[in-house]
Amino acid sequence: MTPALLIHGGAGAATPSALQAERRSGLTAAFEAGWDILIQGGTALDAVVQATVTLEDHPLFNAGLGSCLTEDGTVEVDASLMDGSTFQTGAVGAAKHIKNAICLAREVMTDGRHVFLVGRGAERFAREHGLPQAAADELITPRQHQRWQALRLSSGQAQRSNSEPGTVGAVALDSSGRLAAATSTGGVFDKRAGRVGDSAVIGAGTYADSAMGACSATGDGEDIIRATLARTAVELLRGGKDPAQAARTALARLTRQTRGEAGLILLDPFGRRGVAYTTESMSVALRLGSGQAFRAEGRLVVRV
């Protein structure tokens, strides 16, 4: 089977032109990191994790380094992943001092005792399992700190509602036909401490079933939870339906039920892709065509 990979860097307002080149290079690097794994016969799960880690480590995406700050001025991260061939999942929510939330979610999955750890307990689990710890200010970029400070100095609502995209995610199909999905975020800007969004919720931000499809969603997290968006999009693939159409239908249901805006990437077991968004913009990277030959021939498309 020819592998396929789709990654995203969030859905929301358009990326300011001053940031486009850097975000484009971040998405390119993340795509290539995941793609290298797939064309060497690696698993879909490894590919989505590697692509996600690369974006978490990039300061211009809202995940890991560069996360949005809470109203307390701290970083609390959410992430989840799912292996569509085993239905194994791992998720973490509202966790501080975590450099790569997707690696912690994967460790939760591998440990196997639970699938979802949050807050203090997730942080303790990370320490006990030897995951790299981040100092309190290590994940805070000057850009995010300035944004938080500007809101504090202003009257409030205007800047909070200015939704800058940047949640990251990936879906992959490997050469053995396995599908996987991963999503990671710093959450919504100026959120309450302890707020968990769709990126940590299996069925909302992330879902994968190797018989049906894999999805990573992003946008208005509260509404994505209410609509179980990723699960809905995957369910709409039942019977071999077209992913492009399923992605649009899932978002139409979200709009009808909640009026929320979102975007999603969707991949089916045949490697067919769906990308749709109701926000102004969505950052994605994908390779046109598919298969190993396309490493050289397929054209990498990166949209920021």
Added chain:
Amino acid sequence: MTPALLIHGGAGAATPSALQAERRSGLTAAFEAGWDILIQGGTALDAVVQATVTLEDHPLFNAGLGSCLTEDGTVEVDASLMDGSTFQTGAVGAAKHIKNAICLAREVMTDGRHVFLVGRGAERFAREHGLPQAAADELITPRQHQRWQALRLSSGQAQRSNSEPGTVGAVALDSSGRLAAATSTGGVFDKRAGRVGDSAVIGAGTYADSAMGACSATGDGEDIIRATLARTAVELLRGGKDPAQAARTALARLTRQTRGEAGLILLDPFGRRGVAYTTESMSVALRLGSGQAFRAEGRLVVRV
């Protein structure tokens, strides 16, 4: 429209005979508390909250007072609820010192800024919004403390895996045709601190859509999350399918995907009910027939 109400007190091993009478009276009181609201023209949301609060306050159910303890010997509660007519939801996870988690989840919904708060942040929100706080040991019953101590003194695994049911939940249809669902739990016995289970996850333990159905699920929480069980059961009602059949089909999918065991209660917009479980036992209360006339005539069925 004639109202309907279904409540449950968990799925798992059979209730020990010494506890059956007390659990039966708890379920009866909870059912009547919710039913009183419905027959007086109250909302489905108020009914499921009131039934759930009554069971949280009862010491023989694993929610609120009487919750299972974590491996640290503490109580950390999960709960969620959903109004199927507005798609509004509220959820809390891994929260300490909370007497009635379902009331906190409802406060999160009413506040409206987020839908899911966990850990420290959920606890702060509860304090700031004036919800009753519980002292560290106030929710720990002698029965649960003894169980936790017995595991500490023993070799371990045997008692941890002895799954005593007791998560609580309710689904209701009110006279205006609105559906709602609620679920609350202390979680799995001897869990890690910070573990969040299906009861806090919209789409897993709880889902409601007034056009399709309302569901509260319980059982192997990790597997219920992987299978998005409540969302799956509600989706299976699409097109007016029979809830009894949908409940069985949803559990069959759970079994196939994860081998987990669970139970669920399901209600459709016509007041038709589905109850199914793959565990040894499930505690439920429902009134045969429906409508205001059944306050006197309908027979209350309580199974523990």
